[in-house]
Amino acid sequence: MVNMSDLYQTKEWGSLPAMERAYLLPTIEGIREGCIVSTKQVPNIHSLEYCLNQKGLKYHKKESIVIASANEEFLEKIIKELESMNIAHSFKGLDKKADKIIKEIEIGYHKNMGEFLGYPKCCTNGFIKSTLKRKYASNEWFKKAAKACIKGKYDPLFDYIFHVPHSIDCKKSLRLCKDIKECLECYDKKAAENLRIFNRGHLEKKVRKCTTT
Numbered sequence: 001m002v003n004m005s006d007l008y009q010t011k012e013w014g015s016l017p018a019m020e021r022a023y024l025l026p027t028i029e030g031i032r033e034g035c036i037v038s039t040k041q042v043p044n045i046h047s048l049e050y051c052l053n054q055k056g057l058k059y060h061k062k063e064s065i066v067i068a069s070a071n072e073e074f075l076e077k078i079i080k081e082l083e084s085m086n087i088a089h090s091f092k093g094l095d096k097k098a099d100k101i102i103k104e105i106e107i108g109y110h111k112n113m114g115e116f117l118g119y120p121k122c123c124t125n126g127f128i129k130s131t132l133k134r135k136y137a138s139n140e141w142f143k144k145a146a147k148a149c150i151k152g153k154y155d156p157l158f159d160y161i162f163h164v165p166h167s168i169d170c171k172k173s174l175r176l177c178k179d180i181k182e183c184l185e186c187y188d189k190k191a192a193e194n195l196r197i198f199n200r201g202h203l204e205k206k207v208r209k210c211t212t213t
């Protein structure tokens with residue numbers, strides 16, 4: 001095994017897209033239990049596997065994603081939940097009684113997935129509420145964030161989110177964002193900058209929309 005900071009200097013790590021590195025790093029460094037990485041932009045899957053193996057992370061490949069965690073038991077649980085969700089969805093809309101059960105499965109899935117990905121419980125619950133109302137939670141968040149931005153009340157730490165915060169004042173989200181920012185800036189500045197630009201891009205788009213309508 002290569003030591004902690006050495007992995008981030010290898011050609012294998014460098015070959016991964018910066019955004020995928022941003023997703024992986026906080027899991028490698030123990031800030032969050034697990035992560036889901038898209039392999040669509042990964043030029044060589046063996047490089048990704050090399051990095052995960054070097055850090056002793058277990059992983060599961062599924063279509064165009066890799067789910068990884070150091071906690072094998074939790075990883076297995078999540079994979080089973082993912083399969084149950086897929087099965088449940090194939091029965092959706094067939095029967096009212098079945099739909100009620102499917103809804104329960106969905107809620108349980110989001111709760112466990114939120115915990116796996118290290119999201120604050122308050123935010124996971126907020127996400128579930130929006131989803132049940134058939135609202136697109138991420139869109140709702142960027143609207144709130146844009147309004148706060150216009151009023152000068154947006155905390156730039158939110159540029160380092162992976163999840164949908166339940167409110168613009170969510171302290172737990174800000175703490176998580178701070179940890180992610182510090183971790184990325186310490187080990188991989190390009191990954192940190194990529195995540196910031198990605199979230200900023202979405203926010204600025206919404207701000208423009210709010211100020212022109």
Ligand SMILES: [Zn+2]
Nearest residue numbers: 122123166170
């Ligand atoms: Zn929250």
